[in-house]
Amino acid sequence: MRRRDFVTLLAGAAAPWLLIATVVPVAADPVAGKLALIGVLANAPVTPLDGLREGLRDLGYVEGENLRLEYHWAEGRYDRYPDLAAELVALPVDAIVTVTTSAALAAQRTTSKMPIIMAAIGDPISARLVSNLAHPGGNITRFSSLAPDLVVKRVEFLKDLVPSPSRLVVLSDTTNPYAVLELDRVQPAAVALGIRLQVVTASDDDQFNALLETCRRQSFEGALVINDQFLLSRRDRIVSFMAETRLPAVYGYREFVDIGGLASYATDYRSQFRQAAGYVDKVLHGAKPGDLPVQ
Numbered sequence: 001m002r003r004r005d006f007v008t009l010l011a012g013a014a015a016p017w018l019l020i021a022t023v024v025p026v027a028a029d030p031v032a033g034k035l036a037l038i039g040v041l042a043n044a045p046v047t048p049l050d051g052l053r054e055g056l057r058d059l060g061y062v063e064g065e066n067l068r069l070e071y072h073w074a075e076g077r078y079d080r081y082p083d084l085a086a087e088l089v090a091l092p093v094d095a096i097v098t099v100t101t102s103a104a105l106a107a108q109r110t111t112s113k114m115p116i117i118m119a120a121i122g123d124p125i126s127a128r129l130v131s132n133l134a135h136p137g138g139n140i141t142r143f144s145s146l147a148p149d150l151v152v153k154r155v156e157f158l159k160d161l162v163p164s165p166s167r168l169v170v171l172s173d174t175t176n177p178y179a180v181l182e183l184d185r186v187q188p189a190a191v192a193l194g195i196r197l198q199v200v201t202a203s204d205d206d207q208f209n210a211l212l213e214t215c216r217r218q219s220f221e222g223a224l225v226i227n228d229q230f231l232l233s234r235r236d237r238i239v240s241f242m243a244e245t246r247l248p249a250v251y252g253y254r255e256f257v258d259i260g261g262l263a264s265y266a267t268d269y270r271s272q273f274r275q276a277a278g279y280v281d282k283v284l285h286g287a288k289p290g291d292l293p294v295q
Contacts (some may be wrong), residue, residue: 055277081106
């Protein structure tokens with residue numbers, strides 16, 4: 001019950017006597033009039049980031065007043081993350097919010113003191129970002145989507161969509177350490193279902209064009225797109241290609257389906273980013289990231 005409601009009910013119960021009460025307004029803390037400077041290290045401005053802004057706004061942070069978000073985009077180039085992280089540390093920002101495994105790794109290698117909140121990370125244990133989810137220690141924490149395990153569900157989903165598939169293509173980017181985690185899980189899952197996989201990879205535009213050409217020439221019965229920011233940034237071409245070649249595909253990001261892709265089985269990243277705002281607020285109020293469990 002809110003304090004204002006309590007006072008109203010108490011006054012009613014006290015009639016006919018006169019009860020005078022004072023309602024003390026809650027201080028607009030965030031954070032005691034100081035400007036919070038938060039760095040965002042990500043590949044590109046994707047829709048789920050709106051969740052982070054909404055969560056911070058709900059906690060009393062207003063951009064342009066007591067909050068400034070400093071965005072640094074890798075634009076599909078994982079080799080840019082270390083320099084971008086170093087720029088945020090040099091500003092300095094009060095905390096870094098990372099999106100993707102590569103961004104988290106770069107931030108962790110750049111600073112051992114500045115708080116790092118992982119708004120989206122597939123498997124922080126396998127990536128060796130933390131050794132313990134309950135007590136991560138160090139300067140990094142937040143959410144794990146355990147997304148590598150979801151790729152097994154996507155294989156099963158694709159098998160339900162495609163009658164008796166025997167040969168599927170997997171689009172990936174092996175320069176992304178997270179993509180390797182998904183591939184490690186998808187191979188045995190396909191074998192268990194009696195499905196042969198062919199992995200095609202790309203990490204630049206020339207390789208991406210070759211990847212699509214390989215998919216065009218081969219007689220695949222379905223496609224699985226590994227969660228990867230480089231491939232996500234080229235979702236328009238991927239979705240158009242799948243429609244043109246009538247190749248059923250399952251994705252790990254909702255953004256593919258939003259522009260016409262067939263199906264996705266994915267984490268609700270917008271909700272996850274919104275909840276990450278709570279950890280940003282905690283570290284701005286002095287909490288140590290290493291004491292906050294990875295959820």
